[in-house]
Amino acid sequence: MQEVDYLIIGAGPAGLVLWKLLEGRSVAIVDRSPAGYKIGESFVPEFFSHPLLGELVGSLQGLPSASPKDGTTFIGGGSVASFPLPAWSADHPASIHLARAELERLMIDRWGVPVVEARVSSVDVESRVVATDTGTYRVRRQILDCSGPAMVVARAVDDVHELWPVYARWAYFDIDALDDGEFWRALERDGTPLSRYDTRDGRLIGGRATEGWAPSRSTILNRVRDGVWIWQIPLYDRRLLSLGVVSRHGPVSEEELAATARDHVAPCYRLKRRPPGREPYDKEHVRNRFAQRATVAATDAYILVGDAFAFADPVYSVGGALAVNKAIEVAALLLDGDGWNDEKCARYCETYDALYARAIQAFDYWYSGEVIQTDAEASEVQSNFLEGTAFQVDVVRHYGGVLNDVAATARLEVNATSEVAALLPALPTATPGAPTWKVRDAARSADGLRLTLESAGRPPCLVHVGVDEHAPCYRAVGRLRLSYLSAEEQFAPGELSALFDALEPRLRARHPTWARLATPQVAVPTRC
Numbered sequence: 341m342q343e344v345d346y347l348i349i350g351a352g353p354a355g356l357v358l359w360k361l362l363e364g365r366s367v368a369i370v371d372r373s374p375a376g377y378k379i380g381e382s383f384v385p386e387f388f389s390h391p392l393l394g395e396l397v398g399s400l401q402g403l404p405s406a407s408p409k410d411g412t413t414f415i416g417g418g419s420v421a422s423f424p425l426p427a428w429s430a431d432h433p434a435s436i437h438l439a440r441a442e443l444e445r446l447m448i449d450r451w452g453v454p455v456v457e458a459r460v461s462s463v464d465v466e467s468r469v470v471a472t473d474t475g476t477y478r479v480r481r482q483i484l485d486c487s488g489p490a491m492v493v494a495r496a497v498d499d500v501h502e503l504w505p506v507y508a509r510w511a512y513f514d515i516d517a518l519d520d521g522e523f524w525r526a527l528e529r530d531g532t533p534l535s536r537y538d539t540r541d542g543r544l545i546g547g548r549a550t551e552g553w554a555p556s557r558s559t560i561l562n563r564v565r566d567g568v569w570i571w572q573i574p575l576y577d578r579r580l581l582s583l584g585v586v587s588r589h590g591p592v593s594e595e596e597l598a599a600t601a602r603d604h605v606a607p608c609y610r611l612k613r614r615p616p617g618r619e620p621y622d623k624e625h626v627r628n629r630f631a632q633r634a635t636v637a638a639t640d641a642y643i644l645v646g647d648a649f650a651f652a653d654p655v656y657s658v659g660g661a662l663a664v665n666k667a668i669e670v671a672a673l674l675l676d677g678d679g680w681n682d683e684k685c686a687r688y689c690e691t692y693d694a695l696y697a698r699a700i701q702a703f704d705y706w707y708s709g710e711v712i713q714t715d716a717e718a719s720e721v722q723s724n725f726l727e728g729t730a731f732q733v734d735v736v737r738h739y740g741g742v743l744n745d746v747a748a749t750a751r752l753e754v755n756a757t758s759e760v761a762a763l764l765p766a767l768p769t770a771t772p773g774a775p776t777w778k779v780r781d782a783a784r785s786a787d788g789l790r791l792t793l794e795s796a797g798r799p800p801c802l803v804h805v806g807v808d809e810h811a812p813c814y815r816a817v818g819r820l821r822l823s824y825l826s827a828e829e830q831f832a833p834g835e836l837s838a839l840f841d842a843l844e845p846r847l848r849a850r851h852p853t854w855a856r857l858a859t860p861q862v863a864v865p866t867r868c
Contacts, residue, residue, distance in 0.1 A: 344368045345481040346674070347470055349493065351455045352378065352440070353387075354646045354663035355486035356447045360392060361671035363451075366480070370472055372459035375445040377620035378488075379510065379627075381573050381582055382409060382559045382657035383436050385425055386746045389661075390668055397434045399446060405439035405575045408557050412657060412739070415606075416563030420527065420534040422553060423739060437559070437573050460487075463496035465641050482680055483642040486667065489627075489651045493642050494634035503631040503650075503700060509592035510571075510584025512621040513601065517610035518578055523555040526607035538812055556608045559657055570600055572609070580621065581609060591628055637692040638685050643670055650696045658699075658746045665746065666692070695745055702742050756782045756857060760791060763850055767793070767842040777801070777839060789858040793839070799830045801839060805847075805858045815840050817847045819855050 344366045348355045351371035359369045388394045400406060411424040425435040448455060458472035468479040485493040494500045527534055536553070560572040567588035574581055585592045585600050598613075605611055614622050633650030637643070646663025673684050757779065766776035775796035782791045788806035795801075806813070806821045813821035822843070824836060847854050 341469075341476045341478050342368065343478045343480060345479070346484055347477050347479045348484045348486055349460055349470070350486035350488060350490070350648065351375075351448065351453065352444060352486060352488055352646075352663070353447065353660055354667040355484075356444065356451065356453055357390075357392065357664045358484055358486060358645065358667040358671055359453050360451050361668065362674065368456060368477060369453060370456045370458045370460065370470075370477075372457070374455040374457055375441050375448060378440040378444075379582075379584075379625065380440055380660055381405075381437055381575060383434070383438060384409075384657055384661050384743065384746070385435050386658065386661035386743065387664060388434050389665070392668075393664065396446065396450065399450070400434065400436060400438060400443065403438060403442045403446065405437075405442050405580075407437040407574045407577050409435035409437050409559065410553050410557040411435070411559075413555060413558045413560045413606075414563075414739070415560065416569075418532065420532055422534070422536045422555075422558065424536065424538075424553060437575055439575060460492050463493055465493070465497055465639075468641055479641075482640075482674070484645065484670065485642060485648040486645045486663070488647040488663075489630055489632075491632065491634065491644075491648050491651070494644060494648065499634045499636060500632050501635065502629060503633055504588065505590075505629055506586060506588055506631040507591045507628045508584055508586045508630065509594070509597045509624060509626050510582065511597060511601075511624045512575075512614060513581045513583055513611040514614055515574070515579055515581050515609055516612040518556055518608060519610075520554045520556050520608045523606060523608040554608075555606060560606050562604050562606070564600060564604055570604055572606055581611060583611075584625075591626070594624060597624065633696065637689045640680070640682070640685065643680075643688070645670060649692060658742055661746045662695075698745055699742055702739070756784050756789065760789075760857065763853065764791075764843075764846060767839060767846075777842070784857060789854075801831070801836070803843070805854065807855055807858045815844065817844050818851050820847055820851070820858060822847075 346362060346365065346367040348358055348367065348369040349371075351359075351369055351374045355369055355371070359367060388397055409425060411422055413420065413422045447453070456472075456474065458474040460470060460472050462471045463483065464470075465483070468483065470477045470479065470483060483493060485491075487493070491500055526532075556574055556578050561569060562572070563569045564585075568585065570583060570585050572581055572583050583601050583605070585597050587596075601611065616622060630651055634644055634648075637649045645666050647659060651659075669688075673688065674680055676684075760782035761779040764779050766778055775798075777793045777795045780792045780794040780800060782789065788804055788808075791803040791805065793801045793803060801824060804823045806823075807819050808821060809819065811821050813823050815822045822840060824840075
């Protein structure tokens with residue numbers, strides 16, 4: 341029996357990043373099929389936000405399966421909404437479509453990760469003993485589960501619960517012909533409205549829709565009908581298309597996949613079905629009832645990371661980014677001070693629960709087909725979003741919210757509560773005589789300063805203060821860029837505006853101090 345401080349189950353991106361950050365410690369990593377075929381081929385910039393992953397971008401660009409990702413396109417509700425993401429450049433992280441096997445093989449080889457090829461056969465959490473088909477491990481500290489939808493540890497402790505019945509079937513098609521112009525022509529013929537949105541602040545981007553965006557370099561998500569949608573992800577520089585159907589109504593048949601691919605493929609593609617074969621790209625794949633989560637994200641004995649805690653849905657291409665950023669967060673917690681403790685565990689569970697609650701709400705919207713219907717709500721759409729259907733507007737709200745949540749994960753935080761509390765005395769509310777807002781906690785991180793403000797009888801308000809002059813924001817105060825991260829509907833009309841009105845003069849009065857606090861921190865955990 342081998343004894344280690346930490347055992348990582350799963351050598352996907354999260355497990356590999358976690359091993360790299362714990363390198364030099366007593367740690368082992370096991371995976372039944374390292375660098376094997378996996379679905380999940382679309383990566384948003386938040387995946388590469390940490391320098392450890394950002395430095396791989398140049399190499400990833402040269403992999404055979406790599407295709408640039410201009411953004412995400414939602415089709416549904418009689419409209420099209422596109423969401424640009426940063427392009428490849430020296431100054432921005434990558435957005436990329438990429439085969440998972442190639443990504444993981446590069447990470448293993450580049451970092452020299454000693455992955456043990458083994459299948460976990462049992463997990464005894466109480467004694468912290470993990471048995472595999474090649475050996476047994478006694479874990480002195482924590483079992484770190486990065487096993488993805490397999491949810492190895494959660495299943496071992498009988499803590500896996502279905503979020504909703506959901507079924508998927510997918511296959512790969514050769515792209516026989518490619519014509520982005522046909523995408524635009526089809527929209528014009530059908531009179532389909534199209535809008536481009538900034539994912540961060542949910543506003544329309546100026547200029548023509550065709551400028552700087554190729555549909556065939558986008559993840560395309562098409563809602564066919566309520567509870568049924570398809571994804572289209574180009575690979576191998578747009579020579580191969582990953583196309584899948586997901587349904588809440590029951591298993592997807594071969595005939596339904598074929599018909600959906602024929603009738604709903606994006607107009608920019610002409611596809612040719614690959615002949616059946618033994619390789620992953622030559623097969624149809626099925627996964628049923630996969631939307632599941634555990635109740636508890638961590639205990640003293642184990643920590644669940646990414647899909648090993650909850651696999652809600654593949655809609656927004658953020659699962660990989662969320663998983664690796666949570667892995668970075670876990671490494672930082674383990675390497676900080678005396679390591680894992682009850683306080684860190686409770687906070688990890690609390691924040692993870694809140695993060696998934698918001699994500700699940702967004703996924704549920706996409707499936708349900710619910711859009712705003714009333715005249716009053718339609719008027720609000722017109723006044724706040726200038727144009728666009730209710731479907732587009734709600735997709736903006738949900739998609740942008742999920743991306744912002746993922747971007748906020750795994751920042752190595754420096755506590756700044758006492759300093760911020762001294763700068764911010766009680767702030768008035770919009771209602772005379774109501775309890776004032778006070779600073780509950782504050783943290784400096786890789787994307788600025790995050791404040792949690794609380795007032796009796798109200799939900800906490802999360803405020804982000806940054807110094808990036810190009811970042812979308814709710815309000816600018818000199819160099820400072822202010823945004824709120826809480827759901828607007830939780831507050832009374834005018835309440836958030838009044839809070840920011842009270843914040844603004846205090847930030848102006850001590851602007852250099854606030855700018856220092858909001859300057860991003862380097863999010864690289866150090867090894868002792």
